[in-house]
Amino acid sequence: MHSDARKLEDNTTIEGDVCIIGAGAAGISFAMQWIGKPFRVILLEGGGFEPENEMQDLFKGSSTGQRYYPLQSSRLHYFGGTTGHWAGFCSDFDPVDFKTRSWVPHSGWPIDRSTLDPYYERAHTILELGPYRYDLPYWQAQDQTKKPLPFDDTVLWNKVWQFSPPTRFSTRYRDTIVNAPNIHLYTYTNATELTLHDDDRSIKEVVVKNLAGKSHVVRARYYVLACCAIQNARLLLASNERAANGIGNDHDQVGRNFMEHLEVNSGELLLKEAMSLPLYMWDPFVTRMRAEVAFRERVQQAHQLLNGTISLSPYTGKDPEAYIDTFSDDAVEQVKRWDEYEKQPKKKRTPKAGFYKRFNLFTRIEQSPNPNSRITLAHERDALGMPRASLHWALQPIEKRSIRTMYHLFGQQVGLSNIGRVRVMEWLRDTDDNHWPSIVGGGWHHMGTTRMHDDPKQGAVDVNCKIHGLENAFVAGSSCFTTAAAVNPTLTLISLTLRLSDHIEKIITDKPVM
Template sequence: MHKDLGALSKPTIEKCDLCIVGAGAAGISMAMDWLNQGEKVVLLEAGGFEFETETQALNQGTNIGQRYYSLTATRLRFFGGTTGHWGGYCTPLDPIDFETRPYVPNSGWPIDYDEFASFLPRASKLVEIDDRTWNLEDYIANKKDYVSLDLNSRVFYSKLFKFSPPTRFGTKYRKALVDSNSITVYTHANLTRINLHESGQFVKDVEAQSLNGNVLTVNARHYVLAMGAVQNARMLLANNQQQKAGIGNAYDQVGRYFMEHPEVKAGHIFLKRPQSMKLYFFDYMKIKMYSELAIASSAQRAHGILNMTTALFPKELSGDWAWINKLPKDGKQSYDFWMKAEKNTLSRAPSDVDTKKYTAYQMQIRMEQSPNPNSRITLGDKRDKLGTPQPLINWQLTELERNSIRGMNMVLGKELIESGIGRLHAPPWVFDTSLEWPNTLGGGWHHMGTTRMHNDPKKGVVDAHCTVHGMDNLHIAGSSCFTTAGAANPTLSLIALTLRLSKRLKELLA
């Protein structure tokens, strides 16, 4: 069932078993898991079914840290969320990402990798990729033109990426949810208030508003915030009427540990003999898999290096511009940019670039950001049209990120020489600590952390079950619960984590 809050003529009250706030990858994945379950579910979406400039403006915030993208460009505020401009990259977090690593401060998840991985097959189906193994060799065994770099596998390996179509959740799953008798989808329903019981231990109800002033109150047994890392933290902090520091923020943890995946051009590989390296090149969304060069877990531990992968592009084709300098800041312009790029790519004739042989390849690194409590989301003095304080984003990197890139270059350079494959050339900023990050430094628009998972409420916001510490019926879904970021694009992993939470809620409501 669908209701547009903006079209209702009087204040509305809904009673249900489960209220999900946010209809992006996490919120829709959870809602789909509750189809035909018997319980009544309310799914709140801040926008409509299409992009709307006025609604998108509610994402506005101010950057006060490391140079970063506009929040109106990186987030989409309509049904389907940022799956509306998602590129479709799918690869899961690695086992090492869940470990406590002595050289990575604040690392270590309170759940183990195997439990997380058990939900990957179901997550794979939601993003429309196969749920077979993540072993690259099973995909290239009969493809003679897909050849890995002949490096020591104990140091470097080729990590498999699968490509979703990409699945636009707002289109793919809209009909199933709108036609459901047990799920009510509210559009133009922006969360504004979280009202607690006088005990402060559970949520009594939540309020949502449309831009034209209509109000909805939802009274549920359990509530799930699935609005993304920035918005989840923003709403917990803004609802400080009953708990002065904000909900779940008794120990000043909400908004901290904001993580991205730093992406930067970090040098070139020069091969002795020309090689096509087709395995490492992708024709955007035209193939179902490709690979990036990754540093093995044992080498990460040995050298104290963060997790990272390296995409390889022919040097003569890659250029020196950076996405962070090219993309528009305006939400509508950014959305149009991606839609045009996708349309042009899908209509383009097949390219022979992946079959040509080159000797020089540029390295584009996507890396883990170490959990840094000073990298955070806070609230500013400005307010949006609904009266909610706008967020301040303070993205901060540490020396561990720089040291890890430096260490990876040294290890890879050594391996290229010892294997007889070629050599590596790194730009000056990699080894000269007096130089700043280059202007090619950007990110993947992968917002993680801010309500991190930790069993100690002094070190995290949610427990191992993604329940807010001190709250019986308030839970959080999505990558804001990530304890560490890994180097994997987060969509597949955050859906798996959401399905794990969904299973837990079914047990509680039973």
């Protein structure tokens, strides 16, 4: 079912069993698990079914620290959310990502890698991926041309990625949600405030507003925040009528530990003999799998590295442009460009196979959790009267040191295999220089801000993604990540959301109505 909240009578009260705030990858994935079940699920989307500039303006915010993309275009504010400009990169987290690493402050999840295995497999279906297989021999059996570089497997390994078509949730799952009798989607319902019951231990209702001047309230037994890392924190911090520091923020954890993947051109691989290296090649919306060079857990530990990967692409005759310099602050135009590109015939955009002696090297690396990298509220308010978000993106020496060491180790392996040499970019050469060049960007991968930790003094949600101190409020998505791993977050955030859905279904079935 679907209702446009701009057409409802002002001050309407909407009621259900579960209220999901946000209809992006997490919110839609969660809602679909409840189709056909004896519960009324309310799914709130702040925008409509298409991107609109005035909706994107509600996501506008300020940023300080390391240079970052415009906040109003790094997330999309309509049904389907940021899957509208997602490139489809998918891979699973490694076991090391969940461990407490002595060299990575604030690392260590309260779950381990095996916890997510059954949910990864289910998430594959939602993202229209291939088999839940990330072992290279499986893919080599399908295509024997996918041969790895001749490196020492005890030092480097080949991290397999799969690629979603990519699944555009806005079109792929619109009819599924709208036609589900027990799922009620309300568009143009921007959540501006959560209010508490008198005991301050549970959420009473959500205030939602839109630019048509309408205000409504939503009441449910359980609430799930699925608004993305910045907006989840913003909503909790802005809900400060009874909780002075914001709901769930008794220990000043909400908004802290904002993480991104550092993504940056870092060097070149110069080969003695030309190679095609099909295992490592990628073309948007065509490739279904590829590999990136990764570092074994024992190597990470020995050299105190963050988890990261190196990807290869043929040198085209000019240095690759830093994507952060080409990123538009016009999200609507950005989505149009993605749509136009996807409609091109594949034969017009797939490069001819070739042999190359020169490859660009690109880094994707996790950011170490940092309490000073955070979301706070700005003094400026948006058109609905809600304080805007302010991002302070703060990096640390461990990130640059890790990248530099990664290329030192990679270069050693290239030399030992006698295939060529590695040239690193100037910004990595001075071991005493911890400054970051202007070309450093992120992957639009907003993580952390409501991190998972059993101790409420070190995280905002518990092992089941329940907000500490509240009985009926949960968070879905990558804002719950304790650490960021080296891979794009979509597959893991959906897997974590499916786990949360199973947990809430169990407690809502076992417990009486509140």
